[in-house]
Amino acid sequence: MAAGEATSRRTAPDEAAEPLDRGERRQLDVVRRFGTTGSLVLAVGSIGAGAAPVDNPLSGARLIGLPVRVPTVAMACCWLGIFMVVIAWLWLGRLCWPGRGRMLSVTQLARTLAMWALPLALAPPLFSTDMYSYLAQSEVAARGFNPYVLGSAAALGVDHPFTANVPNIWRDTPSPYGPLFLMFGQVISRVVGDDVVFGVLVWRVVMLCGLALAIWAIPRLARRCGVHPAAALWLGAANPIVLFHVVSGMHNEALMVGIMLAAIELGLRYQTLPGTIAAGVLLSIAGAIKPPGWIALGFFGIYLALRRGGRFRDLFGVAALLTAVFLTTMTIITVASGWGLGWIDTFDVPNRVKTFMAPLTAFGMTGGGLSTLLGLGNQTDAMLVITKIIGYLVVAVVCVRMLWLSFRGRVEPLAGMGITYLTLALAVPVLWPWYLLWSVVPLALATNNNRFRVTAAVICAAVSLFVPPTGAGFPLRVYQIPLAVIAAVIAFAITLWLVRGKVPRLLPTRSGVRPVTQ
Secondary structure: OOHHHHHOOOOOHHHHOEOOOHHHHHHHHHHHHHHHHHHHHHHHHHHHHOOOOOOOOOOOOOOOOHHHHOHHHHHHHHHHHHHHHHHHHHHHHHOOOOOEOEOOOHHHHHHHHHHHHHHHHHOOOOOOOHHHHHHHHHHHHHOOOOOOOOOHHHHHOOOOHHHHOOOHHHHOOOOOOOHHHHHHHHHHHHHHOOOHHHHHHHHHHHHHHHHHHHHHHHHHHHHHOOOOHHHHHHHHOOOHHHHHHHHHOOOOHHHHHHHHHHHHHHHHHOOOHHHHHHHHHHHHHHHHHOHHHHHHHHHHHHHHHHHOOOOHHHHHHHHHHHHHHHHHHHHHHHHHHOOHHHHHHHHOHHHHOOOOOOHHHHHHHHHHHHHHHOOOOOOHHHHHHHHHHHHHHHHHHHHHHHHHHHHOOOOOHHHHHHHHHHHHHHHOOOOOHHHHHHHHHHHHOOOOOHHHHHHHHHHHHHHOOOOOOOOOOOOOOOOHHHHHHHHHHHHHHHHHHHOOOOOOOOOOOOOOEOOOOO
């Protein structure tokens, strides 16, 4: 498929598929209820085993505060809900897999996503305490301090309610987020004051707006790439990583990815000079929220260059225009923020935390440990510097390569963008599960490749189980964790037995499935 053709709206081969038959609709109803039940159980467990603030406002309530007083049971509820949501998502995927003769509709999938997301949207946070960092860093900015110089402990004091909820590793670090994100946070901080609960609710609404933008853009971009929109929405938006780390965990990937996808769709829809400038501004804004968003500017430019004829002069002309838009937008944001060019340092702030989840960091830390064992001294810091440089070089090479292949029509630009984001997530010194959304979402709407979809589904399902509900180590007796997990596994096995024969089979079958044409 020529990449330039994706700028015109096309019909995916799977859109000719028939609606679900009666038996499959019954399966869909069971899957919906199963996932919704899991989401409700997870929401109840979040009261006692979630990423609640230090002063949990529900701890003194008689009925609704019961999970706080039985933390082992609350933890078991959380793990049971996680298992149920993940397996329900996999079942749902069997009903909208590319190549099926009968496909789930976009409306049916969106309704299912809403049913699963609503309990988590109303429940206390889970899986991460980053939203407390958003509140603290926004308050630092609102008080007139430079958030790229001072951490929340230095600017607000360790006794401030926002600082008290920030993990120790982040209290003394400057903000790792873009200037526009913090400027927006200033406004929220002035609205919520020092109220932690109100602040969390406001930020959740903001992140849900970003998710809504992504849900709007995904099916439209998928049609441009010849992918069934329901299949794209299933992998890109109904994904348990989205439910757990965007709806519940409230990571600002929701804003970055939502604005990024909406900008590309609008830029391809309105291919006039004002439309291109507007799309460039929105893509610059996405990066001003979180820096990886700027990568999308290059691949959007490839789309425009191909639309104009695919000549080198078209490429240089589009590159010059988007570069001017980017520089102008960031100059305005930088001057308006009053913090200078401190946002440039945001690229390296997250790297101050060392995690074995990042492959190159794990390699560097292992090498440092071996050097100590061999009597060569502790060379961990030197190894990490080397692996960080190697990682950034790999990202640069892959990005240039994907841009070139996209320009030559060998790779769909959105697919090239997804591959670049995947390389970035794996090559940078720190990796968190929600970083995978950078790549999964554009790849989900840009390819029908079954091998990719199976691999992505397995990885997303597995990664969804990596982060504990508290977003940190469970601060109780060690034996409570295995007891909670064992109880959840037993309860999960019972729920699977109750729905046996009523849900789609996870293993591929020949009936009702036709091969995907590449």
